[in-house]
Amino acid sequence: MSADGRPVLQVADLEVHYGLRRRRRRVLHGVSLSVARGETVGVIGETGSGKSTFARAVLGLVRASGGRILIDGEDVSRYSARQWRALRRRGVVQYVFQDPLRSLDPDLPIEESLIEPLLVQGVGRKEAVERGRAYLARVRLDSELFGRLPGELSGGQRQRVAVARVLVTEPALIILDEPVSALDSANRVGILEILKELRDAGVALIFISHDLGSVAGVADRIAVLYQGEFVEVGDARAVISNPRHPYARLLVGSAPTLRSAAASRAERDALRALLHA
Amino acid sequence: MVRRVLALPAGRLAVGILSVIVLLAILGPTLAPHDPLGTSALTLAGPSWEHWLGTDYLGRDVFSRLLAGSRTSVLGSVEVALIALVVGVVPGILSVYFGQVFEWFTLRIADTLIALPFLIYAVAVTALLGNGIPQAMFTVGVLVSPLFYRVARASTLAVARSQYVEAALISGASIGWIARRHVWGKVLPPVAVALAQTIGIGFVVVSSLSFLGIGVQPPAPTWGGLLASDLGYLSYQPWAPAVPALLIMATVWGSNLLADAIRDVSGEAGRALLNSRRVRARRLDPAEPIPAGGVAP
Amino acid sequence: MTRTRSDGTATATVPAARPADPPAGQPPAVPSPAVPSPAVPSPAVAPTTADPQSAAAPPAAQAPALTVRGVRIRDEVNDREIVHGVSFELRPGRAVGIVGESGSGKTLTCRAILGILPAHFAVSAGSIEIAGRDIAGLTTPQWTDLRGSTISAVFQDPASYLNPSLKVGVQIAEVIQVKSGLRRRAARRRALELLTAVHLRDPELVYDQYTFELSGGMLQRVLIATAIAADPQVLIADEATTALDVTVQAEILDLLADLRERNGLALVVVSHDLAVVAQVCDEVLVMREGEVVEHGPTADVLYHPRHEYTRLLIAEHEQYGLDRYLADSDSTTDPDPDPDPEADPHAGIGPVAGEQRKELDDVR
Ligand SMILES: Nc1ncnc2c1ncn2[C@@H]1O[C@H](COP(=O)(O)OP(=O)(O)OP(=O)(O)O)[C@@H](O)[C@H]1O
Ligand SMILES: Nc1ncnc2c1ncn2[C@@H]1O[C@H](COP(=O)(O)OP(=O)(O)OP(=O)(O)O)[C@@H](O)[C@H]1O
Ligand SMILES: [Mg+2]
Ligand SMILES: [Mg+2]
Numbered sequence: 001m002s003a004d005g006r007p008v009l010q011v012a013d014l015e016v017h018y019g020l021r022r023r024r025r026r027v028l029h030g031v032s033l034s035v036a037r038g039e040t041v042g043v044i045g046e047t048g049s050g051k052s053t054f055a056r057a058v059l060g061l062v063r064a065s066g067g068r069i070l071i072d073g074e075d076v077s078r079y080s081a082r083q084w085r086a087l088r089r090r091g092v093v094q095y096v097f098q099d100p101l102r103s104l105d106p107d108l109p110i111e112e113s114l115i116e117p118l119l120v121q122g123v124g125r126k127e128a129v130e131r132g133r134a135y136l137a138r139v140r141l142d143s144e145l146f147g148r149l150p151g152e153l154s155g156g157q158r159q160r161v162a163v164a165r166v167l168v169t170e171p172a173l174i175i176l177d178e179p180v181s182a183l184d185s186a187n188r189v190g191i192l193e194i195l196k197e198l199r200d201a202g203v204a205l206i207f208i209s210h211d212l213g214s215v216a217g218v219a220d221r222i223a224v225l226y227q228g229e230f231v232e233v234g235d236a237r238a239v240i241s242n243p244r245h246p247y248a249r250l251l252v253g254s255a256p257t258l259r260s261a262a263a264s265r266a267e268r269d270a271l272r273a274l275l276h277a
Numbered sequence: 278m279v280r281r282v283l284a285l286p287a288g289r290l291a292v293g294i295l296s297v298i299v300l301l302a303i304l305g306p307t308l309a310p311h312d313p314l315g316t317s318a319l320t321l322a323g324p325s326w327e328h329w330l331g332t333d334y335l336g337r338d339v340f341s342r343l344l345a346g347s348r349t350s351v352l353g354s355v356e357v358a359l360i361a362l363v364v365g366v367v368p369g370i371l372s373v374y375f376g377q378v379f380e381w382f383t384l385r386i387a388d389t390l391i392a393l394p395f396l397i398y399a400v401a402v403t404a405l406l407g408n409g410i411p412q413a414m415f416t417v418g419v420l421v422s423p424l425f426y427r428v429a430r431a432s433t434l435a436v437a438r439s440q441y442v443e444a445a446l447i448s449g450a451s452i453g454w455i456a457r458r459h460v461w462g463k464v465l466p467p468v469a470v471a472l473a474q475t476i477g478i479g480f481v482v483v484s485s486l487s488f489l490g491i492g493v494q495p496p497a498p499t500w501g502g503l504l505a506s507d508l509g510y511l512s513y514q515p516w517a518p519a520v521p522a523l524l525i526m527a528t529v530w531g532s533n534l535l536a537d538a539i540r541d542v543s544g545e546a547g548r549a550l551l552n553s554r555r556v557r558a559r560r561l562d563p564a565e566p567i568p569a570g571g572v573a574p
Numbered sequence: 575m576t577r578t579r580s581d582g583t584a585t586a587t588v589p590a591a592r593p594a595d596p597p598a599g600q601p602p603a604v605p606s607p608a609v610p611s612p613a614v615p616s617p618a619v620a621p622t623t624a625d626p627q628s629a630a631a632p633p634a635a636q637a638p639a640l641t642v643r644g645v646r647i648r649d650e651v652n653d654r655e656i657v658h659g660v661s662f663e664l665r666p667g668r669a670v671g672i673v674g675e676s677g678s679g680k681t682l683t684c685r686a687i688l689g690i691l692p693a694h695f696a697v698s699a700g701s702i703e704i705a706g707r708d709i710a711g712l713t714t715p716q717w718t719d720l721r722g723s724t725i726s727a728v729f730q731d732p733a734s735y736l737n738p739s740l741k742v743g744v745q746i747a748e749v750i751q752v753k754s755g756l757r758r759r760a761a762r763r764r765a766l767e768l769l770t771a772v773h774l775r776d777p778e779l780v781y782d783q784y785t786f787e788l789s790g791g792m793l794q795r796v797l798i799a800t801a802i803a804a805d806p807q808v809l810i811a812d813e814a815t816t817a818l819d820v821t822v823q824a825e826i827l828d829l830l831a832d833l834r835e836r837n838g839l840a841l842v843v844v845s846h847d848l849a850v851v852a853q854v855c856d857e858v859l860v861m862r863e864g865e866v867v868e869h870g871p872t873a874d875v876l877y878h879p880r881h882e883y884t885r886l887l888i889a890e891h892e893q894y895g896l897d898r899y900l901a902d903s904d905s906t907t908d909p910d911p912d913p914d915p916e917a918d919p920h921a922g923i924g925p926v927a928g929e930q931r932k933e934l935d936d937v938r
Contacts, residue, residue: 018787020377047791047819048775059447089449098790098817101731103440105459107544113441116458117448149548152692155730155813156676156846169448178790181816182730184676184846185891192894210791210819211847217894240899255820256849257896258876258888265828268821434739438786552651552694559653 007034008072008173008204009058009093015066016050016057027053028228031067035173040195040205042219042236044212044251049225051208052098055175058206059095060084072172091121091169098177098208100162104150110161111136111146117169128168135164140190155182163191167198174198175206180214192218212255216240224248246275281542288538294531298351298524305347311338313345313498321513330520334510339503343521346498351528353414353499354479358472360418365425366468372426373433387423395420399486417482421475428471432464466540473536477529500524637706639808639840640664640687640725644700647682647864651694657683657864659700662857666807666838671851671872673844673887674861680844681730683861684810687842688727689717705807722753726801727810732793732817736785742796743769743781746803753804768799773825790817798826805837812844827854848891852876860884 016028028050035041043051056062058069060079069077072092079087087093094117097103104113111132118128136146139160150158159182166174176195180188188211195218199205209215215222215236222239224232226247232239243249250271253263263271282288311328317336324331330339372380399416406412436442436459445455480501500521507518541550640663647657657679662670672680685691687702689709702709704725712720729735736745746765750756756764762781769777772795785793794817801809809830815823827850833839845851851858851872858875860868860883868881879885892898 045819047795047817047822048789052789061443061446085449085451087449088447091449093447095444095447097440097444099440099731099733102733103444105439105441107462108458113444116445116450120445120448120450120454149545151545152548154677154681160676165444178817182676182813182846184674185848185887185894187676188846189890189893210817210823211894212820213894213896213899216896216899237899240896251819251821252896252900254824255896256824256847256853257900258849258852258891259897263824268824431739438738549693556650556694559650 006073007036007070009206010034010070011054011058011067012069013067014054014057014064014069016053016062017065018053018062026228028057029066031225031228031230033223033230033233035204035206037172037204038199038202039221040199040207040219042215042222043206043208043225044210044215044222045225046227046247046251047210050228051225052177054225055095055177055206055208058175059093060088089121091117091171093173093175094166094169094171096162096166096174096176096179098181100155100158100182101150103162104158106149106151109147109149110153113150114161114165114168117165121169131168132164135168136161138167138194139164140187156184156187159183160187160191163194167194171203173204173206175208177208178210179207180209180211188214212240212252224251246271250275282535282538285538285542287534288542291531291534291538294527295535298347298528298531301344301347302351303348305344309338309341309344311341313337313342321510323514331514331517333503333506333517339517339520342498342503343500343524346500346503347524349410349497350480350500353410354476354528356411356414357418357421357479357482358475360415361422361425361475362468362472364419365422366429369426369429370433370464372430373437383426387426390420390423393420413486417479417486421478424471424475425468428467429464432467433460436460436463462543466536466543466546469536469539470533473529473532476532477525480525480528636665638663638703639666639705639838640842641703642683642687642700643702645683645686645697645702646699647679647686647691648696648698649694650696655698655864656695657686660859660861660866661700662859662869664808664840664842666840667834668857669834669841669843669855671843671845671855671858672861673846673848673851673858674867675863675883676846678861679864680861681812684727684729684812684842684844687810688721688725722749722806723804724806725808725810726804726806728794728797728801728812728814730813730816732790732797733785735797736793738785741782741784742788742793743783746781746796746800749800750803764803765799768803769796771802771829772796772799773822791819791822794818795822795826802833802839807838808840808842809833810842810844813846814843815845815850816847823850830854848876848888849896860887 011031011033014028014031015026017024017026019025031050031054033041043054045051053062057064058071060076064077067077068075071087074087076084076087104110111129114132114136115123115125115128118131119125123131133143133146137143141157141160141164145153145157150161153161159179163176163179166176179195180191183191192214195205195207199218205218207215207219219236221233222236223230224239224243224245224247226245232243232245232248239248240252243252250263250268253271254268283292315337317332319328319332320334320336321332328338328340330343333339333342368383372383398420399413402416403412406415439459442455442459445459450458482501504518504521504525507514507521510517540546642663643661645657645660646655648655660679660683664670672683674680682691682695685695686697687704687709689712691697697710704720707720709717709720736742743762743765746768747758747761750761750764751758754761754764766777766781769780774780774792774795780788780792780796788796794814798811798814811830815826818826830839830841831854834841841854843851843854855872858868858870858872859866860875860881862883868875868879868884875884876888879888
């Protein structure tokens with residue numbers, strides 16, 4: 001896999017806080033990661049550990065309280081709203097939201113949502129519709145669904161719309177937040193294959209997921225986030241088959257598979273004791 | 278938007294009614310065949326060729342008074358609605374964007390206004406600002422503004438924190454683009470519905486204030502005032518209150534229809550309407566019901 | 575096990591008070607205070623109450639909690655049938671799984687059971703009985719009575735089931751106040767217990783947060799807490815654990831298992847994660863394009879699939895299954911899916927060869 005070239009994304013010592021005054025809490029801290037062109041980094045970890053927050057910080061949706069973020073070599077940590085807009089309009093980085101329903105305007109037919117990024121970039125409507133349809137077909141959505149509102153689709157259909165919307169602009173870096181969580185295994189394989197194709201075409205991907213199998217299958221490297229810190233970063237297969245940090249072990253151990261039950265309660269408690277030791 | 282509203286029978290009906298009312302407000306005073314303030318010995322007369330709607334307890338021509346009063350009434354209630362819009366909607370939207378302190382204060386003020394006893398407040402404001410129609414409108418407008426505050430705040434909250442707005446931002450959309458494409462369609466319908474309600478409240482409240490000698494002074498005619506005085510002579514002319522009441526109802530109904538039409542032409546609600554129609558059409562088969570929209574100009 | 579209240583610093587994941595816990599001041603989190611559970615059994619001794627597996631329990635207590643007979647769902651706008659007949663029976667303490675293609679009508683089936691189909695969708699044939707009551711003729715107040723306390727659900731998009739402008743804790747407490755008739759303060763306490771039971775790290779904080787301040791997994795757990803608040807007999811979990819990490823998922827599944835054993839909760843689990851279904855369910859339905867293509871005991875369906883679509887589903891699951899990566903822990907360079915033949919007693923689910931998968935693809 002072509003994990004070469006200069007990094008598309010470099011994050012150093014990222015720190016993010018939420019809330020004001022008394023309710024101010026640190027969510028991310030000391031997070032560093034770099035992603036090269038054609039590289040896929042999987043991010044796994046506890047729910048509420050800050051995975052989506054990490055993505056939002058990289059996209060400038062939340063302001064980092066410390067550290068640096070470089071996209072395509074440019075330091076964006078102190079960007080103004082105007083600079084962000086210019087960067088975004090170039091379509092360098094895109095994001096698949098974790099919750100497809102909330103990230104699609106309930107009053108717009110999915111086709112409209114899909115072509116919005118293209119229209120914003122100044123692509124003509126006709127061409128935008130054409131390109132949008134091509135991507136909807138690519139994620140295996142029936143053309144009769146194009147005119148539906150998001151509320152009129154099933155969970156998995158919406159998720160595929162959300163993925164397609166991000167693909168249409170052909171960005172250099174894509175952050176995918178649980179892009180396959182609502183898909184049956186056949187459709188999941190379809191999306192994962194698309195991701196692999198993108199990677200081979202030189203796109204940098206950050207793949208956030210709770211589905212360890214998918215992450216292991218697609219990612220080159222895996223980062224394990226626990227309580228706002230990367231506790232383990234390493235080769236994908238190694239992290240899954242031979243996790244070192246106690247939390248990573250707890251996580252991999254808790255995953256049920258079709259043939260074997262996950263670690264029992266007692267085993268998990270033992271691992272957790274180790275974690276808190 | 279305008280074209281789609283007009284495509285609905287209810288939308289055409291609403292626009293028709295409201296145009297008539299607006300015409301009345303503009304031309305009414307000049308059209309009045311008699312002096313609306315001129316009394317005569319002929320009191321409480323029934324309808325006749327001379328007095329189309331009869332005369333009131335002082336012998337004034339009711340038809341003329343209705344026409345003459347339409348401008349004050351319509352302007353009054355529109356003013357109430359506009360003041361409520363400015364005093365309510367603007368802080369409602371801003372409360373979402375301007376930090377917690379602003380949010381806290383505006384919320385408390387809105388709560389206070391809701392709890393305030395209306396009459397005491399009205400009298401106090403008159404004492405402070407003097408007596409007159411603008412002051413009365415201001416009073417009422419401020420009083421109903423919490424409704425607008427709440428409505429505007431709720432719908433803005435829903436949109437502002439939504440991820441689809443963030444998704445548009447990530448794609449590089451400008452604030453203007455987002456306002457046009459995502460916000461406008463969601464804040465407008467609830468505000469329009471609230472506005473329509475307020476116009477109705479405006480008519481009634483402005484005239485009830487007249488009882489207290491606030492705002493419109495007794496001899497000057499308004500629809501609400503006519504209604505009130507007619508009610509006092511119910512035993513002589515039981516049908517008399519019907520006419521001003523009808524006018525008020527028509528205005529309120531027209532505004533509500535328009536608000537509903539605005540809501541119904543867009544997004545999810547629009548789709549729901551379309552779907553109901555398709556289902557109905559399928560059940561009834563070819564015979565599509567003819568809409569009662571014949572009033573449209 | 576001690577109950578640790580995390581204060582935001584890196585401390586313990588709060589383990590739910592298990593029934594095995596010594597009653598340390600507080601009552602166990604899960605059973606409602608309204609239902610005093612005498613001598614709460616530890617999971618290990620659970621068979622004393624009711625073991626769903628050894629179905630030797632008295633037949634009187636085994637009336638089905640949910641019966642679905644030949645349910646068909648029609649979309650009246652486009653005039654077509656979306657679900658072509660789903661049937662299953664669910665007894666207390668049992669769990670049925672529904673798996674299948676995206677868009678095959680799993681969620682619509684669940685919504686039909688709860689009587690909340692979208693506008694212009696209708697059950698056109700078949701019948702549904704909840705705790706012996708046919709839902710066809712239920713009036714709105716009867717439904718209100720039934721939902722929450724007899725049957726409740728956790729749906730796919732947690733955020734859309736919560737009010738974005740109210741604190742989530744207040745919303746749970748409200749459900750408890752209405753359904754269990756508790757006073758405000760007691761309802762708050764119970765809501766906090768429930769938030770603890772679903773392993774939220776800092777229940778007090780979450781109680782006062784709005785939906786937009788919560789992560790996907792936190793939202794989902796808030797919804798699970800709301801759904802079990804009134805001790806329902808039937809819980810429909812439509813992709814209810816997809817936003818959870820596997821550790822928390824395991825904990826939630828344990829919680830549900832406890833409720834099944836202790837309260838006889840019956841579960842309908844809709845999931846794309848076959849591993850979860852394999853672990854939780856007694857029985858599985860496989861759906862495709864509105865049709866139930868296979869239905870049977872979990873072990874039969876998942877380990878000896880008959881229908882081609884089920885085989886495809888399992889094969890594709892295995893393609894990115896964790897087994898592949900766990901198995902070759904020492905040969906990290908070779909990702910060849912060569913499962914240990916001894917660990918695989920089910921010949922039926924061997925990975926499908928490329929050729930064969932092509933065939934299966936054509937089936938789709
Ligand atoms: N807008 C916000 N205001 C305050 N706190 C927030 C906000 N958004 C997220 N948080 C908090 O930040 C933490 C991290 O949330 P985040 O959404 O990043 O988690 P996550 O790792 O994506 O979890 P999941 O896997 O469940 O999606 C959570 O504790 C959450 O409550
Ligand atoms: N409100 C609606 N209006 C029109 N069509 C709908 C509506 N809701 C669902 N559908 C359609 O009905 C079919 C079944 O939807 P359903 O949500 O039950 O699928 P599902 O099996 O739950 O899929 P997923 O696994 O993706 O959630 C889909 O094709 C969907 O597009
Ligand atoms: Mg997240
Ligand atoms: Mg579904």
